[in-house]
Amino acid sequence: MKKLxxxxxxxxxxxxxxxxxxxxxxxxxxxxxxxxDDLVGKGLDLWVLFQLLAxxxxxxxxLALPLAVLLSSIMTYGAFGEHFELTALKSAGVSLLRFxxxxxxxxxxxxxxxxxxxxxxxxxxxxxxxxxxxxxxxxKPMVALKxxxxxxxxxxxxxxxxxKDNKTNxxxxxxxxxxxxxxxxxxxxxxxxxxxxxxxxxxxxTLRLENGRQYxxxxxxxxxxxxxxxxxxxxxxxxxxxxxxxxxxxxxxKTDENFFKDLKQMLNxxxxxxxxxxxxxxxxxxxxxxxxxEVPYFNMKKYNFDTLKTTSNITPIPFKxxxxxxxxxxxxxxxQIMEIAMNNARNIKNYTDVTARQLDYKHxxxxxxxxxxxxxxxxxxxxxxxxxxxAPLGSIIRKGGLGWPLFxxxxxxxxxxxxxxxGEKLAQNNVLTAFSGMWLSTFVLLPIGLFLTLKAANDxxxxxxxxxxxxxxxxxxxxxxxx
Numbered sequence: 081m082k083k084l085x086x087x088x089x090x091x092x093x094x095x096x097x098x099x100x101x102x103x104x105x106x107x108x109x110x111x112x113x114x115x116x117d118d119l120v121g122k123g124l125d126l127w128v129l130f131q132l133l134a135x136x137x138x139x140x141x142x143l144a145l146p147l148a149v150l151l152s153s154i155m156t157y158g159a160f161g162e163h164f165e166l167t168a169l170k171s172a173g174v175s176l177l178r179f180x181x182x183x184x185x186x187x188x189x190x191x192x193x194x195x196x197x198x199x200x201x202x203x204x205x206x207x208x209x210x211x212x213x214x215x216x217x218x219x220k221p222m223v224a225l226k227x228x229x230x231x232x233x234x235x236x237x238x239x240x241x242x243x244k245d246n247k248t249n250x251x252x253x254x255x256x257x258x259x260x261x262x263x264x265x266x267x268x269x270x271x272x273x274x275x276x277x278x279x280x281x282x283x284x285x286t287l288r289l290e291n292g293r294q295y296x297x298x299x300x301x302x303x304x305x306x307x308x309x310x311x312x313x314x315x316x317x318x319x320x321x322x323x324x325x326x327x328x329x330x331x332x333x334k335t336d337e338n339f340f341k342d343l344k345q346m347l348n349x350x351x352x353x354x355x356x357x358x359x360x361x362x363x364x365x366x367x368x369x370x371x372x373x374e375v376p377y378f379n380m381k382k383y384n385f386d387t388l389k390t391t392s393n394i395t396p397i398p399f400k401x402x403x404x405x406x407x408x409x410x411x412x413x414x415x416q417i418m419e420i421a422m423n424n425a426r427n428i429k430n431y432t433d434v435t436a437r438q439l440d441y442k443h444x445x446x447x448x449x450x451x452x453x454x455x456x457x458x459x460x461x462x463x464x465x466x467x468x469x470x471a472p473l474g475s476i477i478r479k480g481g482l483g484w485p486l487f488x489x490x491x492x493x494x495x496x497x498x499x500x501x502x503g504e505k506l507a508q509n510n511v512l513t514a515f516s517g518m519w520l521s522t523f524v525l526l527p528i529g530l531f532l533t534l535k536a537a538n539d540x541x542x543x544x545x546x547x548x549x550x551x552x553x554x555x556x557x558x559x560x561x562x563x
């Protein structure tokens with residue numbers, strides 16, 4: 081049986097490597113299509129592009145690996161079925177599950193590698209990719225300026241151009257908001273035409289405008305004038321206007337990775353559980369602070385407002401009727417008491433609302449961290465689940481190559497991917513727990529895989545095309561049959 085086991089493994093490894101490379105290539109092309117505007121025209125070195133593609137490829141492994149396992153398992157067992165090797169083995173007394181055993185061991189090893197990759201390599205790849213992409217995006221601001229969209233990459237300035245000539249860097253119908261004064265939109269510049277040029281060493285950007293107007297709001301107090309309206313609008317026209325910006329901050333450099341390392345996608349399991357413990361401690365501190373919050377004449381804990389600890393055995397503190405209490409005071413004093421009570425009530429409400437929002441944020445932060453925890457396990461389990469769908473499905477359709485196997489692979493992978501996205505979104509919106517949401521795709525596909533494996537192992541007639549043809553012929557007999 082060792083020769084048979086090695087035959088199955090060798091037949092699987094080739095299609096697995098091929099399909100994994102094809103999946104990676106397709107996903108990387110999709111990545112390039114998404115970020116092409118951030119890469120073109122930046123004058124990037126080939127080494128920088130290679131690094132970016134390498135980090136992007138690593139981030140796409142969670143999608144490519146299950147897809148490769150599914151497609152290669154369908155192709156492998158489909159080829160065995162197409163060449164009647166499965167039929168010969170079953171005639172020799174070898175069951176389908178025994179024939180699947182070598183690949184079960186191999187796919188288990190792939191699943192363990194997937195877990196190691198998700199926990200150790202993927203966070204590092206996410207960190208490197210985010211840092212490098214951030215540096216590339218901030219290298220040349222003139223390339224990032226898109227027609228009809230405000231560009232805010234230059235500190236204190238918001239620039240929009242209706243049209244842009246990429247060959248000459250000429251801009252048309254330009255609007256510039258100057259916020260350097262710190263008083264909002266107090267300086268606006270419009271121009272019919274302009275251009276943006278960089279120095280040879282890319283350390284300065286020059287914005288030249290032609291045939292435009294400036295609208296500036298001037299504070300009269302700065303001019304030692306006293307007016308009913310302390311602000312006045314000054315409008316001036318110009319034939320040409322020029323502004324130089326320092327671009328030393330935009331030169332491609334290496335951003336400190338500590339800027340991104342606290343993001344959830346950049347953490348391994350140990351770090352994630354550490355963050356989750358911190359979230360629990362912060363939640364407890366918020367609740368403790370709210371219960372001990374005091375305003376004049378009021379203490380929430382003193383009057384048993386801790387509903388988590390309140391029991392029916394506690395005797396409520398007797399209060400006199402509020403009207404009787406207020407009648408004991410003169411009118412000015414009653415007004416003062418009512419104002420104090422209203423202020424205290426507002427303070428309590430505002431503090432409670434703020435604390436409730438903070439608790440909601442902490443809960444959402446906890447859920448998102450748990451999503452990342454479960455994500456590291458779902459990738460490895462998905463490889464096993466999809467194998468138990470692909471292997472019996474291949475033995476059923478009995479077709480090798482990339483034709484029908486690719487069709488069935490796309491169908492089940494779409495189900496897996498859509499279920500994963502829906503589950504994650506439902507978990508983020510607190511419709512499902514983080515556990516239920518992240519394992520939703522497994523809950524959907526695992527029964528399908530077990531069902532297919534069971535039926536294929538028992539040679540169920542429900543997978544035979546002749547079985548359905550005979551049923552159709554029995555229901556709708558042809559004229560030749562009736563004669």
